[in-house]
Amino acid sequence: VDDAVIRYAVGLACRAPSLHNSQPWRWIAHNSTVQLFLDPHQIARAADGSGRQAVLSCGVALDHLMVAMAASGCVAEVEVFPNPDNLDHLATVEFHPGQYVTDAQRDRADAILRRRTDRLPFAAPTGWADVEPVLRAGLGGAEVYLDVLTDAARPVLADASQLTESLRLYDSTYHTELDWWTHSFAAGEGIPDTSLISALESDRVAVGRLFPVSGHADRNPEVADDESRILVLSTDENTYSSALSCGLALSSVLLDATSAGLASCTLTHLTEHASSRGAIGGLTGRRAFPQVLVRVGVAPPLDLTAPATPRLRLQDVLEFR
Ligand SMILES: Cc1cc2nc3c(=O)[nH]c(=O)nc-3n(C[C@H](O)[C@H](O)[C@H](O)COP(=O)(O)O)c2cc1C
Numbered sequence: 001v002d003d004a005v006i007r008y009a010v011g012l013a014c015r016a017p018s019l020h021n022s023q024p025w026r027w028i029a030h031n032s033t034v035q036l037f038l039d040p041h042q043i044a045r046a047a048d049g050s051g052r053q054a055v056l057s058c059g060v061a062l063d064h065l066m067v068a069m070a071a072s073g074c075v076a077e078v079e080v081f082p083n084p085d086n087l088d089h090l091a092t093v094e095f096h097p098g099q100y101v102t103d104a105q106r107d108r109a110d111a112i113l114r115r116r117t118d119r120l121p122f123a124a125p126t127g128w129a130d131v132e133p134v135l136r137a138g139l140g141g142a143e144v145y146l147d148v149l150t151d152a153a154r155p156v157l158a159d160a161s162q163l164t165e166s167l168r169l170y171d172s173t174y175h176t177e178l179d180w181w182t183h184s185f186a187a188g189e190g191i192p193d194t195s196l197i198s199a200l201e202s203d204r205v206a207v208g209r210l211f212p213v214s215g216h217a218d219r220n221p222e223v224a225d226d227e228s229r230i231l232v233l234s235t236d237e238n239t240y241s242s243a244l245s246c247g248l249a250l251s252s253v254l255l256d257a258t259s260a261g262l263a264s265c266t267l268t269h270l271t272e273h274a275s276s277r278g279a280i281g282g283l284t285g286r287r288a289f290p291q292v293l294v295r296v297g298v299a300p301p302l303d304l305t306a307p308a309t310p311r312l313r314l315q316d317v318l319e320f321r
Contacts, residue, residue, distance in 0.1 A: 001032040001095045003320060005072045010034065010318045013065035014311050015112050016251065017266050018057035020044050020181035021191050021309050025058045027318045032095045036062055038088040042189075046177040052243045053268055056291060058090050059247015060254070064112055065093065067255065071109035073101045080244060087240055111258040118263040118305055119197045119211075120219055121204040121226040122297025128229060131260045131296075135231075138252035142245050144291075146253070147232045147284040157230065157270065157293075158206035160279035164269050165210050182212050188310040195306040207295065209269040220300040228265075228297035232280055234288035246291040253294060263299030268292050 006029050018024060024042035028035040036058060043054045066076045075098040083089045125131065132148060139146055149157070168174050181190045196214040197205075205226045233249055235242035250266065257264045270276040271290050280290040299305050 001069075001074055001097065003029070005069070005074065006032075006034060006095075007314065007318070009065055009068035009072060009074075011314050012068035012109060012112050013061045014314065014317060015115075015308075016057065016061035016064045017115075017117055017254070018060070019048055019053040019268065020178070021189055021311075022054065022057070022181065023189055023312050023317065024051075024054035025061050025317060028321055029318065030321045034065065034093045034095070035089065036065075036091045036093070038090055040088060044177055044181065046171070046174040047269075047272055052238065052240075052291075055090065055240045055243040056247040056250065059244040059249075060251040061247075062091055062093070062244070063248040063251030067105075067108050067112060067251070069093075069095055070098075070105045071101060073098050081241060090240075090244055107259060108255055111255045113308075115254055115258040115264070116306060116308055117195065117265050118299050119195070119205065119208060119265055120201055120263075120299055120305070121223045122228040122263055122265075122295060122299055123220075123223050124227040125229050125260075125262050125297050127260070131257070131262065134260065135253050135256050138256045139249050140252075142249050143235060143242070144246050144249040145232075145234045145284070145286060145288055146249070147234070147286070149230045149232065149283055153230065153283045154206060156279060156283060160270055160276040161207050163279075164273050164276045167273060167275070179212065188312045192309060195309050205295075207267065207270075207293070208265070209267060219304045226295070226297070228295035231294045231296060232284055232290050233292050233294070234280075234284060234286055234290045236288050238289040242289070243291065250292055250294070257294075257296050262296050263305070265295040266292060267295065 010027050022042045022044050024039045026037040026039045043051045074095040077094045080091045082092045193214045196211050198216040199213045200218045
């Protein structure tokens with residue numbers, strides 16, 4: 001497989017979402033093989049002490065890589081955690097030229113570029129009865145549970161969301177870290193002001209991580225309160241392996257939602273505290289570990305949503321050997 005194809009596909013993989021846009025991945029390419037490593041220096045430790053969310057983010061990037069390579073006509077053979085002595089080595093993927101590329105594969109790769117984390121209040125998703133089975137089918141046989149919460153769950157989640165934030169009120173390490181990742185700097189990481197929402201907009205989203213607010217004019221004012229559908233992805237265990245599997249599943253959910261014309265916002269603040277994880281478990285009725293939540297809905301017109309967030313330069317995360 002040509003190096004240029006690998007460069008293009010890793011570039012698309014790096015459009016994956018990650019906690020605070022920390023991009024905790026490093027790639028090494030050699031012939032037709034790409035290795036994915038967790039970069040421990042990019043873990044946002046105050047929110048993600050164990051690195052669980054960093055591994056999950058890498059799982060999304062790994063799935064994005066395979067989507068991009070499939071759109072380039074390549075088939076993949078994946079080995080996860082190939083080195084038991086180095087758990088930061090998350091995967092090795094060997095690519096072979098395939099027979100053909102379908103339109104569906106091209107569309108999925110296009111969805112990578114259209115997807116973004118949108119923190120605005122959403123109107124209820126349209127055509128949900130058709131969308132939900134697609135999201136479920138995309139998970140394949142992965143050991144990741146998808147629960148779609150009912151509207152009745154929203155007040156419980158809103159309370160859990162508030163509880164999480166109040167537990168953190170005096171956690172200066174957490175707030176210093178959050179400020180650092182949302183500080184407007186030119187380097188290609190962190191969350192820029194253009195991707196944050198104003199105080200008025202934030203007041204209308206009951207279930208969301210509290211970020212510093214931006215000075216935007218009020219967008220989507222006709223949505224008085226967020227009406228998004230809230231999804232939960234859970235796994236039986238809380239291990240690096242289950243976080244990686246969950247990342248693969250999250251990629252699938254986000255790309256399917258984008259393809260269906262829906263906006264999405266990944267949320268994990270509720271999974272960072274045992275008490276709010278308990279509240280989520282109460283809503284899903286599962287004894288599983290809730291890894292991540294996703295708000296899905298209808299966003300305001302594209303000219304009102306945030307531009308794409310920046311990324312680190314490809315040459316800083318991809319090495320050819
Ligand atoms: C594991 C993980 C956790 C995240 N947690 C949150 C969150 O709690 N709240 C939020 O608004 N965005 C969250 N995000 C979204 C990231 O902030 C976002 O992906 C990043 O800023 C890059 O922006 P983009 O997704 O628009 O490309 C999370 C993403 C991932 C993958």
